[in-house]
Amino acid sequence: MDTTRRTFLRATALGATALGLGGVGVPAALADPESGGPESNPWARANYISAKVRRLHFPDRWFDVTEFGAVGDGGTDCTAAFRDAIAACNAAGGGHVRVPSGVWATGAIHLLSNVDLHVTEGARIAFSTDPSAYLPTVLTRFEGTEAYNYSPLIYAYRQHNIAVTGGGVLDGQASDANWWAWKSTSNADKDRLIAMGDAGVPVEQRQFGGGYRLRPSFIEPHTCTDVEISGITIVNSPMWEVHPTLSQNVLVEGITVNSHGPNNDGCDPECSRMVVIRDCTFDTGDDCIAIKSGKNADGRRVGVPSLDILVEDCRMADGHGGVTIGSEMSGGARNVFVRNCEMSSPNLNIALRFKTNSARGGYITNFHAKDITVGEVSGAAIDVNFYYGEGDGYDFNPKVSGINVENMTVRSAKQSLNVSGYPDDHIVGLHLRNVDFGTTTKAPTVAYVDDVTLVDVTENGRPLQLS
Structure with missing residues (x-):
């Protein structure tokens, strides 16, 4: 591992003030990932995250891709034009690379510091389905394990102050005939x-x-600071759509994801810190939002958790889970806040989902959700699954504690709760307040859970009863 990357990992794990990364300036009381903030008001920490992660600013310089040879006819390969426009913008001290109305065919796009890729309304970037368009390989992750693999369609490595903005469409053109x-x-x-x-x-x-x-x-910003992804629509992705990895100070705001291929998660912050996902719409083939931190031995080797994640004012339709932590969570997840979100679809399996096993290890703690409206889900409204994937019998039991949900209403679900730890590894702390699970058809499952609090919790019009 090179010195710069090792230093970044250490700073991400121990607190951004070590390097002043991204100008975040996290106060000492909030820099320690083992400090959950004042227990009397955990939402003060959420408000802090919301206030610190803001829209980015770029110099008022504009570089139109047509000036570098791009042609928006849907057939001309614009890969070199995108590369040259981004390089010129970066060399000039930063600004905006403008993609005007049209269909722009390209391979991989690599962002550089201080560059905003601005995809205007009426523009569609159509990404090649030829795998060779994403070579040479780059440092990335595949399902939580580090590797050199095909470049993400939009990629940045060790850059700062980068953005993908505008009202246009990013089309991966994935289908059952190619990537899927x-x-x-x-x-x-x-x-x-x-x-x-x-x-x-x-x-x-x-x-x-x-x-x-x-x-x-x-889209994968890898080891980056100060990232904004806003306004754009993403369709037909090969795999995970927005994947901030080992990055800090990330804003994902006002985007629409409509992609139903396999493993088409909407947004997957992994080993990242100070992330806000706000006012987004997800209609996906897998989890709408999935917070991750590496898989198995490789995730423990890197050892960087996902910390200080805020999801607010979002809408979730189809998907395996609305907001999920896991299953690649070997580095841990702490301080995850979800508020003012709507979730509903007959094809949405679970609203709040936590998935792990004894091969993953890691921890989930200090999860808070409030003001959640769920129309219908086909499975459980809240699901904590220690038997996902490999299941039990391995040497790295996960630690899950501090799951707090308040002001949640559900119209219909198969089950209100499906929450099970292991006999030798209990979940600790499941606290529900003012939750109406609506109409359910299966009795709740709560096993190997210590410290359960139910205050004003109902299903089928009656107080929720746990056997």
């Missing part, structure tokens, strides 16, 4: 990568890309 077909043919490649992570093979030797079938994410 890899889901059923990539198991051997995934197993090889996981085995490398478990064996501690140096990341530089985990070379995938050409000849392998590990799909890239759509």
